[in-house]
Amino acid sequence: MARLTKQQSKLHQQVMDLVHSDKVLTFEEKEFILQNYQGDGIGGTGAFFTPEGLAWDFTIDSGSTGSCLELCAGIGRLSFCQYHRHKPEHVTCVELNRD
Incomplete structure (x- = not known):
């Protein structure tokens, strides 16, 4: 698999910031996470x-x-x-x- 683009990396970082925050997530934030989570970014885990x-x-x-x-x-x-x-x-x- 290809490496992440800069934009994908930026979105994934925003995902991780949301995941590790203590706030209650909105429906839109949850959808954002599902749509932009990149896993390990190169497919090494087989996920x-x-x-x-x-x-x-x-x-x-x-x-x-x-x-x-x-x-x-x-x-x-x-x-x-x-x-x-x-x-x-x-x-x-x-x-x-x-x-």
């Missing part, structure tokens, strides 16, 4: 990020039992979409990689 449109499509038929469990959640895009479409009472994201 796969679900494209936004696909994540929303997955939630069309998923319904909700009041709980949402996402395995291998990464940054949690699928849970984010599920939450905003079906409003489950409880969301659990499981991710092996703490970073």
Whole structure:
């Protein structure tokens, strides 16, 4: 994979500043994070990020039992979409990689 452009690096830094802030994030800030998080920037971790449109499509038929469990959640895009479409009472994201 290619290296990040200066613009991608700048946006990713803004993402990390939001992630590490103590403030309550707005919906728009959460979407900004999902759209601009770059992971390691070169694909060295083998991480796969679900494209936004696909994540929303997955939630069309998923319904909700009041709980949402996402395995291998990464940054949690699928849970984010599920939450905003079906409003489950409880969301659990499981991710092996703490970073």
